[in-house]
Amino acid sequence: MATIKTMNNISKKGLGLFGPFYQVSDSIENPDAILVRSAQVDTDNFDGLLAVARAGAGVNNITIDKASAKGICVFNTPGANANAVAELVMTVLGMAVRNADKAAAWVKGLDVNDPDLAKTVESGKKKFAGMELAGKTLGVVGLGKIGVLVANYARWKNMRVIAYEPYPNANNMHELSNKVEIADLDTVIANSDFLTVHVPFIKGVTENLLNRKNLAQFKGSYIMNFARGGIVEMDPVNEMLASGSLQGYLCDFPTAELIKNDKVTCFPHLGASTEEAEENCAVMAVEELKDYIEYGCVRNSVNFPALVDHPHAGIKSRVVVINQDVPNMISEITKVFGAEGINIASFSNKSNGKIGYNLVDVESKVDDSIVEKLSKLDKVIKVRVIHF
Numbered sequence: 001m002a003t004i005k006t007m008n009n010i011s012k013k014g015l016g017l018f019g020p021f022y023q024v025s026d027s028i029e030n031p032d033a034i035l036v037r038s039a040q041v042d043t044d045n046f047d048g049l050l051a052v053a054r055a056g057a058g059v060n061n062i063t064i065d066k067a068s069a070k071g072i073c074v075f076n077t078p079g080a081n082a083n084a085v086a087e088l089v090m091t092v093l094g095m096a097v098r099n100a101d102k103a104a105a106w107v108k109g110l111d112v113n114d115p116d117l118a119k120t121v122e123s124g125k126k127k128f129a130g131m132e133l134a135g136k137t138l139g140v141v142g143l144g145k146i147g148v149l150v151a152n153y154a155r156w157k158n159m160r161v162i163a164y165e166p167y168p169n170a171n172n173m174h175e176l177s178n179k180v181e182i183a184d185l186d187t188v189i190a191n192s193d194f195l196t197v198h199v200p201f202i203k204g205v206t207e208n209l210l211n212r213k214n215l216a217q218f219k220g221s222y223i224m225n226f227a228r229g230g231i232v233e234m235d236p237v238n239e240m241l242a243s244g245s246l247q248g249y250l251c252d253f254p255t256a257e258l259i260k261n262d263k264v265t266c267f268p269h270l271g272a273s274t275e276e277a278e279e280n281c282a283v284m285a286v287e288e289l290k291d292y293i294e295y296g297c298v299r300n301s302v303n304f305p306a307l308v309d310h311p312h313a314g315i316k317s318r319v320v321v322i323n324q325d326v327p328n329m330i331s332e333i334t335k336v337f338g339a340e341g342i343n344i345a346s347f348s349n350k351s352n353g354k355i356g357y358n359l360v361d362v363e364s365k366v367d368d369s370i371v372e373k374l375s376k377l378d379k380v381i382k383v384r385v386i387h388f
């Protein structure tokens, strides 16, 4: 029986995949794995934790470095909620440039008994005249799963799109419209009518990626942040809003100050809140956890190297060895098996510069003594055995 602690609301479609071998509850104290959305997870608070799966993209709510130090694998679900966010971003921008929410609120406030209602409507609408997206330039910062979709949607609306991506991923680039222009960050900021950011929040790296210095070049009207609060430096944005050089700030991360500002439209971290995205994320996260718990396979981890290699028929034990990524570990590990007279049927290894990950398959049942011996090796972080 494996135990899974859920934090936040996780779609039933995903939870239903766990099956009878799993106990799934939000009240388990020291679970084998955690399934989470936006709640904070300090992995040091859980003994014996094997893995954390984030049903979503951003993992800044999880203590990744602490997890790596203890051999805890952290997963996310790349792309599973990207369309939900991209659709919201384009909807919100479309509404902003047409003053759609303000206009609709004005209509709601009209006197329904006004005999000249139709006239009032026609004469009042000029206050809400807006502009069109077609022909305007959208600047996209970050061409990951969401940024690519936003860029493509903007192209379909006949916008010019310029984008910045420092680490282009071949799969994402393959999906990108060939009409999207790629440029450096300053060029994107300086040439956009609207700016949207889609990068992870990484303290000291993407923190204040849009900042006083580079935002000084922005001559457009709206900045959108549906990625994470700390990515945009707020003091210059507030000053630009107050001076009127920026028409609006549209974001998914409300603060008291933002809520009070009439030129800011805040959403309640709503980007991924569609039935489809919640299901996609939950299903992907549960599949990742099950494959890890049952077979030691790693896909979509943010701290472990990818290694998907299911054991062949006849394998009775799979020994999972997680080590710091230093030279000579494979030799040290195999020596332990040799010294015990255990024949290795299959050995898979991957490393990512920080973590070395090994799956050692054996056609007999190994006992706990091998775990003890492997665990004593210098630089080994964690060892577990999966029996079949």
Ligand SMILES: NC(=O)c1ccc[n+]([C@@H]2O[C@H](COP(=O)([O-])OP(=O)(O)OC[C@H]3O[C@@H](n4cnc5c(N)ncnc54)[C@H](O)[C@@H]3O)[C@@H](O)[C@H]2O)c1
Pocket (backbone or CB within 6 Å): 056, 057, 058, 059, 078, 079, 081, 082, 085, 141, 142, 143, 144, 145, 146, 147, 164, 165, 166, 167, 168, 169, 198, 199, 200, 201, 205, 206, 209, 226, 227, 228, 252, 269, 270, 271, 272, 273
């Ligand atoms: N509002 C929401 O509900 C919601 C939903 C999903 C994701 N998000 C946020 O959006 C972010 C992006 O999601 P995604 O699915 O596109 O992730 P992704 O990993 O597919 O894309 C992120 C992109 O940012 C790029 N990047 C990394 N560092 C960068 C830097 N210094 N400068 C510019 N680009 C950089 C990466 O190379 C990658 O292409 C997530 O990390 C998360 O914080 C928010």
Ligand SMILES: O=C(O)CC[C@@H](O)C(=O)O
Pocket (backbone or CB within 6 Å): 037, 038, 055, 056, 057, 058, 059, 081, 269, 272, 273
């Ligand atoms: O789970 C959510 O609702 C938000 C998810 C989002 O912030 C993400 O990073 O994927």
